[in-house]
Structure formats: C-alpha cells, structure tokens
Amino acid sequence: MESSLPSSQILDSDGNAERKNEAKNYNEVMSTLPKVKGLRGDDYYLYQGFWYAPFFLERLMSVQEHFHPQSTDIFVASFPKTGTTWLKALTFAIFTRSRLSGSTTSSLLSKMPHDCVPFLNYNLAQNPSNRDLTIPLLSTHVPYSCLPKSIISSCCKIIYICRDAKDAFVSLWYFHATLQRSKNVEPLPLEEAFELFCNGIANFGPYWNHVLGYWRASLEFPEKILFLTYEEMKKDTAAHVKKLAEFMGCSFTLEEEEEGEVQKIIGMCSFEKLSNLEVNKNGKCLLDISIPIPNSIFFRKGEIGDWANHLTPEMGARLDDIMERKLKGSGLKLPR
Known part of the structure; x- marks a missing residue:
C-alpha cells in the first residue's frame, strides 16, 4: 500500500484493519510452506530458501513489506551467535564517541548492546519508529537475499560478521538451552540439535547459505x-x-589515535567489561517483544575453539566437511 507518511509511521497509522489483513495474509502464506521441528521443538518454516520460527517469519514478512531505510543507515548483519553483541557494541561506541564530549558515560554502560542498536526483525517490525534517527545503526539476522528490497536497492552500508560453524553451533545451542531452561522446558539434546544444524535447520539457516549470501554480495x-x-x-x-x-x-583522527581512543573503545566493548555490567548481569532486553530475554545469556564465553569442549572430533570433522563442500568455489574459507 502506498503512503505519503514517513516509513517510520506506516504501521502505526494504518490502524487495526491493516494489521488484521496482514495477519490473515501471513497465515495464508504459512499454510503453504514446508515445515519441520526446529531447535526449540517448535515448527520452523521454509520461506525464500531459509528456515524461520513463526515469531521471526511474521516479523520478516512485515519488514519486507513496510520497512524503508534512511540513505545513511548502516546495518550490522549476522547469523545468530556469531559475534553480533560484540560487533553492535563496537559499532555503537565508534559512531557515538564524538557525542561524549570528554565524558566517559556511554549508553553501553547502562543499556544492552541489543537495545543500543535495534533489531530490524524484532524491534522495528512491531514499531518502525522505535529508533533514534540520529544514530543510523540497525541490526538484522535476515539473510541477504531476504532483506527488504528497499535495503538492497539503497546506498545503505552493511557490516557482516560470521565465525567458524562449530563455535556458532555450540553457542546457538547453549543460547536456546539456557532460554528453554529459564522457562522450565527441557532443551533439545545437543546431539539432536547438531543433526538439525548439519541439515541446515536453524532460525535464518542454513548457516552456509546465510554466510554465502553476504560473502557474494560483498x-x-x-x-x-x-x-x-x-x-x-x-x-x-x-x-x-x-x-x-x-x-x-x-x-x-591522528589525535584520537594518539590519545588512545581506539584502545578505550576496545576496553569498553570487551567481553570482560560488558559481561560484568549490572545491566547485562541482571537486566532484560527486547522489552517490546512478547518474551523479553535476560541480558546475561548473551554473554557466555566469547572464546574461539570452545566447540572442542562440547563436540566430539568426529562431529567437528563432519561440520567442517559440510562447510567446505558448501563453500567450495566461492573463494571463501572460514577460520577453523
């Protein structure tokens, strides 16, 4: 539907009638999609080549239809659990450093990085105006080919981060397991979750296709x-x-580098610093969604190679082999 209103107001201005119509269209689309049981035991749906839980799919379809970026927007993109929190903290600290005017008080000391850099497919799907327009940083887990066409066709910039698939999987499993246990739900055993991941079944997966999409676009x-x-x-x-x-x-600037500004930002955004902040030990983020998430579960270890403490050598070799086959011919070789 065309509108002369700013994009940030479209969803709020059209009223309940359009929301109900969108829900109907969403349910109609869902009924036609292939589905399987996912990591959390709920149904995952295959949409435009990638798997999504219903919560994420509904919001994806909404932003695909309605979201229009500012020309200066910068998107922090990633597959879940591949360094998103750290990259958000770094980009936010870098971009807002001039606002501090000599003060050492940054929003990162009182707000979770996910609240400093809002998610396109969580926060803004429900309320596109839920952002500070003077800070052009947004984030997304949406695969490149599924991004709103308004983003792909724009001059917006995208910063993408990925990591070794083995560490990504272990971190993802721990995230879901911790979240499930917080709801008194028994998580899926690691071995079963591993089978799903190796078959490409995860929110926003397959992982290799997610990585390849942004790699080729870069x-x-x-x-x-x-x-x-x-x-x-x-x-x-x-x-x-x-x-x-x-x-x-x-x-x-040269002056900033000489004054140690780079190291100050690295220190403020370090795992040790962020994980020990009161807001990240006891607060919750994504308060505008139905199930706010404890900030603490975003800070587990932040280490490289922790997969070896949880996967057998055979499991590690299997996932390495899958990634090698899937990335073959792309020119991309991820660290192992």
Whole structure:
C-alpha cells in the first residue's frame, strides 16, 4: 500500500484493519510452506530458501513489506551467535564517541548492546519508529537475499560478521538451552540439535547459505558491504576497529589515535567489561517483544575453539566437511 507518511509511521497509522489483513495474509502464506521441528521443538518454516520460527517469519514478512531505510543507515548483519553483541557494541561506541564530549558515560554502560542498536526483525517490525534517527545503526539476522528490497536497492552500508560453524553451533545451542531452561522446558539434546544444524535447520539457516549470501554480495558491492570474521577481529581488534570506523565514515583522527581512543573503545566493548555490567548481569532486553530475554545469556564465553569442549572430533570433522563442500568455489574459507 502506498503512503505519503514517513516509513517510520506506516504501521502505526494504518490502524487495526491493516494489521488484521496482514495477519490473515501471513497465515495464508504459512499454510503453504514446508515445515519441520526446529531447535526449540517448535515448527520452523521454509520461506525464500531459509528456515524461520513463526515469531521471526511474521516479523520478516512485515519488514519486507513496510520497512524503508534512511540513505545513511548502516546495518550490522549476522547469523545468530556469531559475534553480533560484540560487533553492535563496537559499532555503537565508534559512531557515538564524538557525542561524549570528554565524558566517559556511554549508553553501553547502562543499556544492552541489543537495545543500543535495534533489531530490524524484532524491534522495528512491531514499531518502525522505535529508533533514534540520529544514530543510523540497525541490526538484522535476515539473510541477504531476504532483506527488504528497499535495503538492497539503497546506498545503505552493511557490516557482516560470521565465525567458524562449530563455535556458532555450540553457542546457538547453549543460547536456546539456557532460554528453554529459564522457562522450565527441557532443551533439545545437543546431539539432536547438531543433526538439525548439519541439515541446515536453524532460525535464518542454513548457516552456509546465510554466510554465502553476504560473502557474494560483498564481492559485488565492496563499497557497501564489509565482510568480517569473528576470529580475525579477535586476532587484531585494533585494526578492525579502525577499519570499521573508516567504513562507517567516521575514521579516527591522528589525535584520537594518539590519545588512545581506539584502545578505550576496545576496553569498553570487551567481553570482560560488558559481561560484568549490572545491566547485562541482571537486566532484560527486547522489552517490546512478547518474551523479553535476560541480558546475561548473551554473554557466555566469547572464546574461539570452545566447540572442542562440547563436540566430539568426529562431529567437528563432519561440520567442517559440510562447510567446505558448501563453500567450495566461492573463494571463501572460514577460520577453523
């Protein structure tokens, strides 16, 4: 439906009639989609080549229909549990550093990174005006090919992060297991979840197709898409912080570098610092969705190679083999 209103007001202005119509259309589409049981025991639906739980699919369809970005927007994109929280913290700290005017008080000290950088497919699906328009940072787990056409056709920039599939899986399983236990629900055993993941079944999965979509887009539009890996960022964080600032159009000045601004941001966004903040130990994020999530479950370890403590060598080799086959010919080799 065409509207002369700003995009941030479209959903709120059209009233209940359009919402009911959207719900009807959504249910009609859902009834035609292939489905399987997912990591949390609920149904996952195959939509445009990727699997989604109903909660995520409904919001995806909404943003595909309604969302229109600002030309200056920068999207932090990722598959879940691949470094999203850290990248959000870094990009937010880098972009807002000039606002502090000598103060050491950053919103990151009192707000969860996911609340500093709103999710396109969570927060903004329900309320597109739920953002600070002066901060052009948004985030998404949506695969590249499923992004709203308004984003793909725009001059918006995208920063994508991924990591070794084995660590991504273990982190994802722990996230779901912890969330399930907090609701007194027995989580899916790791071995069963691993089988699903190896078959591509996960929210926003298959993982390899998610990674490949952004990788290929970064080769086609290098000025618009910055492709990063968690492992390389951990290896040389300072270089990547400067790369991020340059890509976002807010490079560090020589004076800032001499004053240690890069290291200050790295320290403020470190796992140790963020995980020990009161808001991240006891607060909840995504309060505008039906099930707010405890902030603490986003801070487990932040380590590379932890998969070896949870998967057998055979399981690790199997997932490595799958990733190698799926990425073959793309020119992309993820850290292992």
